Amino acid sequence: MKRLNWIVFASFATILGAWLIALYGCGGGGGPIRVTPAPEGPPSPTAEFLALLPEGQRGATFVGSERCADCHGGRQAQVEPIYVSWSQTKHAKFNVGCEHCHGPGSKHAEAPTTENILTYPNITRSIVCGQCHGPSYEDHKRSKHFEAVEELVDPNFVGSNPRLYVATCYRCHSSPFRVEQVDHKLSVGKTRDEIDTAITALTNDQLMAYLPVTHETASCVNCHDPHRNTQYLNKEGKQAMLRYAIQSTDTTDIAPGTPPKQHTTFNHICAHCHNGRGVNPADSALETGTARPGMHYSNQYNMLLGTGGVEGTGPVVRYIEQHTNAPGQCTYCHMPNGRHIMTVSYDISCAPCHTPADAYRAQALRSKIELDLYALRVRMENWARQQDFNNDGQPDNDPDLWNYWALVPAEKQSLSRTIQGRIPIQVKRARHNYYFVLRDESFGIHNPPYTRHLINVANFELDSIGAPRIVPEALLTRVSRQQIRNALQADLERMKASAFLDR
Ligand code: HEC
Ligand code: HEC
Ligand code: HEC
Ligand code: HEC
Ligand code: HEC
Ligand code: HEC
Ligand code: HEC
Ligand code: HEC
Structure with a gap:
């Protein structure tokens, strides 16, 4: 472990050396990024991040994003190739390459398997992003999204009925399950029916495999698409690589009388989980x-x-009332100043519509x-x-x-x-x-x-x-x-x- 740390750190230091200037200062103006100032250089991979890498990746070195482009230029039929879409993001502009998130790729580029590159389920952990996004990560750690409901990760309990507790509940209660089985598939154009069919086809063993890797309810990549700019902007109209819209008045999946849905696919960054799951007042x-x-x-x-x-x-x-129409809806009140604890700030969230005297x-x-x-x-x-x-x-x-x-x-x-x-x-x-x-x-x-x-x-x-x-x-x-x-x-x-x- 110690040795690996050193090797990876050394490789990062070499490769990133040239990026130092680009990264330095980008966290200014209260921005989201924790960048260690010169002379220390950009953030080194933390022990916590390195611990996520699969055995087969240990000892690998960095090859650069261009190398990944050789093969990941066009794997996905329905959407832009990963390399192409990534190259249009802020990450690409700031030289945040494939390997910052997926770990060093030399072994994988030689002999590609999923055993020698950081992929599902561990790639969905928030610490992958937390390497650089210190403040958002610290916020997120204090939110309920960073925990999992205890009973739902207890194998003795869940094992009694994985088809209920994993295949149903994990759609909103397990970050790795949701990212791989729902969010990612939606973003490559699969329909809800196709997603449901794929989940139904999982074996009990495949379902139970999500238990030990479920640490978070929702992680960064349930809400952010790591590879592409999306059309869903934040309430100020800025790009934030959001997977879903922040605002909607769509009730197709939740209108009274509709049968309960295992998960909803209407397009809303919070409501695809925070909905009443088929509540029916008839x-x-x-x-x-x-x-x-x-x-x-x-x-x-x-x-x-x-x-x-x-x-x-x-x-x-x-x-449909005044608060329904707050710009950004949930995010207006629960993410004041873009913070990720998800708690309301009565000082910021209610202004300028209300004054402190309104409290x-x-x-x-x-x-x-x-x-x-x-x-x-x-x-x-x-x-x-x-x-x-x-x-x-x-x-x-x-x-x-x-x-x-x-x-x-x-x-x-x-x-x-x-x-x-x-x-x-x-x-x-x-x-x-x-x-x-x-x-x-x-x-x-x-x-x-x-x-x-x-x-x-x-x-x-x-x-x-x-x-x-x-x-x-x-x-x-x-x-x-x-x-x-x-x-x-x-x-x-x-x-x-x-x-x-x-x-
Ligand atoms: C020589 C071609 C090649 C190169 C170069 C390559 N890959 Fe891959 N990659 C593949 C193939 C093929 C697979 C599918 C392997 C499998 O399913 O066993 C794959 C799988 C992956 C996966 C897992 C996908 C999944 O569905 O779980 C990730 C992540 C990945 N590659 C990232 C990278 C990164 C990052 C780089 C650059 C460091 C890279 N690849 C370079 C061919 C390549
Ligand atoms: C900011 C971090 C980050 C960067 C940069 C990044 N990835 Fe990923 N990648 C992820 C995460 C997180 C996932 C899992 C979530 C998902 O699938 O949307 C993922 C999933 C993947 C997958 C498997 C899913 C699929 O779409 O096939 C491949 C392959 C992949 N990345 C390749 C790449 C390549 C190639 C690059 C560089 C061009 C790259 N990634 C850059 C974080 C990143
Ligand atoms: C190696 C460092 C690094 C890692 C790892 C990283 N980021 Fe970033 N991220 C950056 C930098 C640098 C910027 C640009 C900073 C700026 O605009 O001030 C950025 C910008 C962003 C933005 C704003 C995008 C925009 O268009 O304005 C989002 C959202 C984001 N990152 C999410 C993520 C997520 C999610 C992950 C994990 C999957 C991640 N980042 C991993 C360094 C990183
Ligand atoms: C459509 C998404 C969704 C599905 C599917 C779902 N939940 Fe939830 N669940 C949520 C959300 C969102 C909350 C948090 C609500 C809140 O705190 O107000 C929650 C909260 C809970 C809580 C309370 C947690 C606490 O700490 O107080 C329990 C218990 C729970 N769910 C159990 C389950 C079980 C069991 C299943 C499967 C049978 C399930 N959920 C399926 C979205 C979902
Ligand atoms: C529950 C959904 C959700 C989760 C989980 C989440 N984010 Fe966000 N994030 C958002 C939304 C929504 C915005 C836009 C907020 C705004 O500006 O109003 C955002 C904005 C951002 C921005 C841009 C901030 C700015 O002001 O430019 C960054 C960077 C970011 N998130 C990183 C992360 C990281 C890193 C994690 C994990 C530690 C994470 N997010 C987890 C929903 C989420
Ligand atoms: C992937 C599903 C998912 C998404 C997306 C999601 N949440 Fe949650 N959220 C949950 C679950 C499940 C819980 C309860 C976790 C627990 O109790 O351990 C929760 C808890 C919360 C809580 C704390 C509730 C309490 O009782 O303390 C708030 C506030 C919250 N979410 C707001 C939001 C907002 C705002 C968004 C959108 C920006 C969002 N959530 C997106 C699933 C989600
Ligand atoms: C007008 C502002 C506003 C909007 C819009 C808003 N909320 Fe809230 N929300 C609040 C306030 C205020 C509370 C009470 C929490 C408190 O007193 O700390 C609350 C409570 C909650 C709780 C229970 C939290 C707890 O700590 O017990 C959850 C979960 C939640 N909201 C999620 C959401 C979601 C999801 C949306 C969008 C569908 C949303 N909220 C939209 C202001 C808002
Ligand atoms: C986008 C603007 C907007 C935001 C943001 C907003 N409100 Fe309101 N709120 C209104 C309007 C408009 C009314 C109706 C006029 C009135 O009663 O002042 C209202 C009414 C209220 C009322 C009186 C409701 C009644 O009928 O008795 C309370 C209490 C309230 N808001 C609390 C809050 C709190 C707390 C927050 C922040 C967490 C908040 N509002 C955020 C616009 C907003």
């Missing part, structure tokens, strides 16, 4: 989907676009939505208390049986399951909206008018079966804001556990 779906809420943990795009909740019988209003309105909206959701929950509990589900001729006084059966305490699940048919559709509509708003987790901000509308509709539904109204503010004499937050959080946690009963 009565027929609410009558049959009684185990758990019918939306995945990730219905933010649906909320932003105002689709997926039970909307009542009034005139059809499309809630209290965000807090006020959140508190109000939390309270209204909690009040809706209490109302459903009160309704349940009055029911005689155990048929003993009197009200059960049990607050839990309004809920989906997988979310009630374990000892009541079998009873809850048997009585789902006796829960009126009005309660099913109300609980759908309750979970739809809760699960989005922005507590109103993603789409304030739509959020309020869904809570109103839920309350009208409960009115129509005579469930007594309650005044949300009156609850505050009995429970604190913190207790309310805890109760909502507990519902989110129960939903998380139920995700593993997923389709």
Whole structure:
């Protein structure tokens, strides 16, 4: 390992020596690149990067991008050859060559195999880019995208059903799987059906092979195409080699009533993962989907676009609202100044539309939505208390049986399951909206008018079966804001556990 480090470092130093001038200073102006200033030279490959190289590549030396062009000028039928498209990128202009990402290529150029060049799955790791893009990488490391959901990388758990947990969940929960099986194929022009067929054809062993290499949920190359400038510009209209558009109002894959999709292929850099996975507010779906809420943990795009909740019988209003139309949508608020932690900055993300004096309105909206959701929950509990589900001729006084059966305490699940048919559709509509708003987790901000509308509709539904109204503010004499937050959080946690009963 030590020896390899030295060899590769030496080769980099030689080859890159001439590029020093070009690279030096390119990180100026708060730019993204960490370039070690002279006299040390450009960044050397880190031990972490070198550890990714396959055995067959060890000891190889650098041959330069022109050599790769001999063979990788035209391998892909549907798109421009890699070398050609790469040569039009900023990377080419700054002499970031094939081997900066794929490692030294002498052995591969002599006898090409996939065993002597850095390729899938390890090429998808963010550290490949993190060698140079220090600040973006440091940000990304602090985001949830840098982690994997624990259960989903546990072989004992996943091994029970790799066709479900890998072939389905990994489309959004595993960077190497997603890059190789979905993103890359879309970028070379494969259709969703072709992608689905290819994934279905993978053997259990091939699926399980993604477990030990899944470290990140989403890495740099789920969002960035490493080889080409794309037509998808950032919100300032600048090239950022983005794989998908940052803005869309497309709902083809998520319109209510469409069958759940394993993955969506509508063109949106966040929404192809952050969508509710087939959330369907139709009565027929609410009558049959009684185990758990019918939306995945990730219905933010649906909320932003105002689709997926039970909307009542009034005139059809499309809630495409002020925040739906923020330039860059998700990226405007979640990537202020291009930063990659994905958390909102109330200072930067809301300007210039709002002033700092507006900040209290965000807090006020959140508190109000939390309270209204909690009040809706209490109302459903009160309704349940009055029911005689155990048929003993009197009200059960049990607050839990309004809920989906997988979310009630374990000892009541079998009873809850048997009585789902006796829960009126009005309660099913109300609980759908309750979970739809809760699960989005922005507590109103993603789409304030739509959020309020869904809570109103839920309350009208409960009115129509005579469930007594309650005044949300009156609850505050009995429970604190913190207790309310805890109760909502507990519902989110129960939903998380139920995700593993997923389709
Ligand atoms: C002499 C022709 C030749 C040269 C030169 C060459 N390659 Fe390759 N490369 C191939 C062939 C053929 C394959 C497919 C090997 C296989 O499937 O076993 C390949 C595969 C690859 C792969 C893996 C693709 C995959 O689908 O997993 C990468 C990455 C790659 N080459 C990068 C490079 C880089 C970087 C260079 C320059 C340092 C280079 N190649 C130079 C012929 C070449
Ligand atoms: C900025 C880093 C970077 C540079 C520079 C780069 N690659 Fe890649 N390459 C990647 C990553 C990451 C992947 C996997 C993601 C993907 O397939 O889109 C990949 C995938 C590939 C593949 C396999 C997929 C395919 O399209 O066949 C080949 C072959 C390849 N690169 C060759 C090259 C060649 C040749 C060059 C130089 C002309 C080059 N790469 C430059 C990062 C890079
Ligand atoms: C060897 C260093 C190096 C590596 C490795 C590297 N980059 Fe870069 N990258 C650069 C430089 C230099 C620039 C141009 C800097 C500038 O514009 O200030 C750049 C620019 C970019 C840009 C802006 C493109 C544009 O047109 O403005 C993106 C996006 C990017 N890199 C993504 C990546 C990704 C994703 C990877 C990993 C697959 C990667 N880079 C790997 C050095 C590198
Ligand atoms: C269409 C993309 C997509 C698919 C497919 C998908 N998920 Fe998710 N999942 C997400 C997104 C995005 C989030 C993060 C949402 C958030 O944090 O608000 C998430 C969050 C989760 C969480 C909560 C994680 C946490 O740390 O709180 C669990 C658990 C989960 N998913 C399980 C699964 C399981 C199990 C499957 C397969 C049966 C699956 N997911 C399939 C997109 C998807
Ligand atoms: C979840 C998607 C996503 C991931 C993951 C991601 N990026 Fe980005 N990246 C974006 C978007 C969107 C932009 C454009 C943001 C903007 O300027 O509004 C961007 C912009 C950039 C830029 C250009 C910044 C500038 O201001 O010129 C660089 C460089 C970059 N990303 C590198 C990386 C690197 C390196 C990683 C991994 C460590 C990474 N990105 C991971 C989505 C992503
Ligand atoms: C490849 C799928 C994928 C893409 C693309 C993606 N995400 Fe995520 N994102 C996830 C998953 C899965 C999680 C949850 C991970 C976990 O809990 O471990 C997540 C987590 C998050 C979180 C943290 C949620 C929390 O509960 O703390 C935010 C915020 C977020 N993503 C925003 C974005 C934005 C903004 C974009 C687009 C620029 C984006 N994501 C693109 C899959 C994705
Ligand atoms: C108008 C600004 C805005 C837009 C646009 C926006 N968000 Fe948000 N988002 C927020 C705010 C504010 C929160 C609450 C987070 C907080 O208080 O830290 C939030 C919360 C979230 C969360 C839960 C995060 C957590 O920490 O619990 C996720 C995930 C998320 N947003 C993803 C997205 C995605 C994906 C999009 C695009 C479909 C999007 N957001 C569009 C402002 C926005
Ligand atoms: C692209 C411009 C834009 C951005 C960015 C934006 N907003 Fe708004 N927001 C609006 C407009 C327009 C309204 C409607 C007019 C009003 O109520 O001020 C609004 C309304 C609101 C409301 C009142 C909603 C209601 O109906 O009660 C809150 C709260 C809010 N925004 C918070 C935020 C927060 C927090 C952010 C940043 C995370 C943000 N907004 C980002 C344009 C924007």
